[in-house]
Amino acid sequence: MSAPHLVVHRDKELMARAAAARLITTIVDAQAARGSASVVVTGGRNGNGLLAALGSSPARDAIDWSRLDLWWGDERFLPEGDPDRNDTQARAALLDGVPLDPARVHTMPVSGGAYGDDADAAAEAYAAELAAAAGPRGLGGVPEFDVLMLGVGPDTHVASLFPEHPAARETERMVVGVHGAPKPPPTRISLTFPAIRAAREVWLLAAGEDKAKAAATALSGDADPLRAPAAGAYGRSRTLWLLDAAAAADLPRALHSPASG
Secondary structure: OOOEEEEEEOOHHHHHHHHHHHHHHHHHHHHHHHOOEEEEEOOHHHHHHHHHHHHHOHHHHHOOHHHEEEEEOEEEOOOOOOOOOHHHHHHHHOHHHOOOOHHHEOOOOOOOEOOEOOHHHHHHHHHHHHHHHHHHHOOOOOOOOOEEEEEOOOOOOEOOEOOOOHHHHOOOOOEEEEOOOOOOOOOEEEEOHHHHOOOOEEEEEEOOHHHHHHHHHHOOOOOOOOOOHHHHOOOOOEEEEEEEOOOOOOOOHHHOOOOOO
16 A cells, blocks of 8 residues: 655646656656556546647657557446547547557447446456456456556545445455446446555546545545545555645645646
């Protein structure tokens, strides 16, 4: 378990650009050290903002896109191409514009596909794909993710682990079907805390006034992950909270790390 480290930027645009630059550097370093990199992407306005900023950065060409594995932290269990799916939004923001190896883009199953409307079966299939990719360096059935990114919801949810929801209680499975989510759509697929905590680095993204209370709650030091899931998300070697000034408004200034802007 790594303690949270906070970096606060002036606004969400600067946060997205700085986070994209940080991600490029991390991917390049991982590829230089181990030959490839493995990243878990997140949806939402902050996750998609980061991907768009990465796509517009001249430094993106430093990445060997053919040696990058992309995974998803969660997904809305909707038909392929649905505009509300995280992978559909990620393709529009970045993925369709870079030379990724399609075999290394690991999207979560769609509804109406091979598993019909069975989100639990789809979750089991994604867990099997993770386990197959883990190999001897894997950690408990998942690959050794270099970076796992999570957006933080106003209610402190991360991925599709919502406060007091059964999925947030899972301690063994790496992927679960989520039913009755408190925000639409109600049916989803999500990584669990065991999968999240296996990542080398976990980055939590929060921007906007509506995230201030969630950030303050999760970073209070005594939050229960069942009631404030963001408090239970951490990496093995590093946990980064990347915020804009609005999202950090309720945090003590002493917790802030300096950031340009």
